[in-house]
Amino acid sequence: MTEEDAPPRAGLSRRGLLGLAGAGVVGVGIGVAGDRAVASASGTGSSGAAASYPFYGAHQSGIVTAAQDRLHFASFDVPDIDRGELIELLRDWTLAAARMTEGLGAGPVGAVGGAYDAPPDDTGEALDLPASGLTITFGFGPTLFEDADGNDRFGLAGRRPTELIDLPHFAGDALVPAQSDGDLCIQACSDDPQVAVHAIRNLSRIAFGRAALRWSQLGFGRTSSTTRAQVTTRNLFGFKDGTANVKAEDTTQVGEHVFAPGGDSQAWMAGGSYLVARKIRMTIETWDRASLREQERVIGRTKGEGAPLSGGTEFTAVDLDTTAASGSPTIDKAAHVRLAHPDHNAGALLLRRGYNFVDGNDDLGRLNAGLFFICFQRDPRSQFVAVQSSLAGSDAMNEYVRHVGSAIFAVPPGANRGGFVGESLFA
Ligand SMILES: C=CC1=C(C)c2cc3[nH]c(cc4nc(cc5[nH]c(cc1n2)c(C)c5CCC(=O)O)C(CCC(=O)O)=C4C)c(C)c3C=C
Numbered sequence: 001m002t003e004e005d006a007p008p009r010a011g012l013s014r015r016g017l018l019g020l021a022g023a024g025v026v027g028v029g030i031g032v033a034g035d036r037a038v039a040s041a042s043g044t045g046s047s048g049a050a051a052s053y054p055f056y057g058a059h060q061s062g063i064v065t066a067a068q069d070r071l072h073f074a075s076f077d078v079p080d081i082d083r084g085e086l087i088e089l090l091r092d093w094t095l096a097a098a099r100m101t102e103g104l105g106a107g108p109v110g111a112v113g114g115a116y117d118a119p120p121d122d123t124g125e126a127l128d129l130p131a132s133g134l135t136i137t138f139g140f141g142p143t144l145f146e147d148a149d150g151n152d153r154f155g156l157a158g159r160r161p162t163e164l165i166d167l168p169h170f171a172g173d174a175l176v177p178a179q180s181d182g183d184l185c186i187q188a189c190s191d192d193p194q195v196a197v198h199a200i201r202n203l204s205r206i207a208f209g210r211a212a213l214r215w216s217q218l219g220f221g222r223t224s225s226t227t228r229a230q231v232t233t234r235n236l237f238g239f240k241d242g243t244a245n246v247k248a249e250d251t252t253q254v255g256e257h258v259f260a261p262g263g264d265s266q267a268w269m270a271g272g273s274y275l276v277a278r279k280i281r282m283t284i285e286t287w288d289r290a291s292l293r294e295q296e297r298v299i300g301r302t303k304g305e306g307a308p309l310s311g312g313t314e315f316t317a318v319d320l321d322t323t324a325a326s327g328s329p330t331i332d333k334a335a336h337v338r339l340a341h342p343d344h345n346a347g348a349l350l351l352r353r354g355y356n357f358v359d360g361n362d363d364l365g366r367l368n369a370g371l372f373f374i375c376f377q378r379d380p381r382s383q384f385v386a387v388q389s390s391l392a393g394s395d396a397m398n399e400y401v402r403h404v405g406s407a408i409f410a411v412p413p414g415a416n417r418g419g420f421v422g423e424s425l426f427a
């Protein structure tokens, strides 16, 4: 059998193989399996996440999944491919993602088992590492349906969900185009940073010549809990973040506010969700000079326990109506938790799943740090946009934060084994 006749390895398209093999070298040697060691660990990771999560299912993992400790998020553009090549790319990504979430290499031959004269089909930095709770979540940006010039590149314009809006400008936005938007996104979360980076690196490599990386973001120290079993961790302001989040156990809220039902604007999104990402720079040097009183006023909760200033302990419901002896509200009129609260936003709820980031420092010697805010919802118009409109106008926190990146993606339902992620969009 010549190289031309040989079937693609494990279903990967020839374009996928090109990506694996670098620019133009297609290695088809059949080597011994060089898979990563699959963890025997059955316990949970440092975040409380499981050792591994199945890739296939009704919903994509990485939404209600117990938030892992680390993130690598990537946004891609696909300027030079057609509809068939886009489907082929999604098929290739599905196969590789399913393998990596099992703790296996991106390709079936692995980092060391293949032909000696061909590049390996896995980059190798996750060899010997377990799956570490890896989830890989794919999303479709507005420009996949219609690009900035109004071109329907993939015949998808009529399939764009009305929920997948172009986000409006919010007061104070200082968005950098190079850190915003994108045709496709991949959110990789894991309890091991090397496993998350390995996933994005290998998916980028498979996409060689088809999808170009537009921007990416590393995150650490999850700033949300998405299950009740998880402890609440802290953001870079030093406050517990994620206390009043939608949690996986709140199945009624998850069903009503996180996942799209079949009856919303596009039936192909049934079981999917909408992801909004905001890169928010936090001027932590200014924050660190603020008094504890001011810090707690801004958030509306205590710094130590994370209890509402209206009283109680961490998980006591925020009471927006209590007043101090002076008559002033115990939770300031401009406090973050007041303005973000569902009672202030026509009942809007978000499943928050963000991460801290530090991207070195700026020219003034300040840490380039902040929160890479991610939230999932059924309809961004009545959820993220409603809440962010309240915050952008009058949140006391605005003195200490600046939104520098923004993106929105439709996250399709989970893939069936043998199918591919986003298949319902092309049906
Ligand atoms: C548009 C949505 C939100 C953005 C953007 C946002 C940015 C942001 N938040 C914090 C820190 C905290 N947020 C807290 C609560 C909270 N935040 C949002 C939404 C956005 N936050 C919501 C919906 C809530 C819950 C409100 C409620 O129902 O009580 C808290 C308190 C702890 C908690 O409940 O999670 C903190 C702390 C930062 C630092 C930030 C931008 C940098």
Ligand SMILES: [Fe+2]
Pocket (backbone or CB within 6 Å): 336, 340
């Ligand atoms: Fe918040």
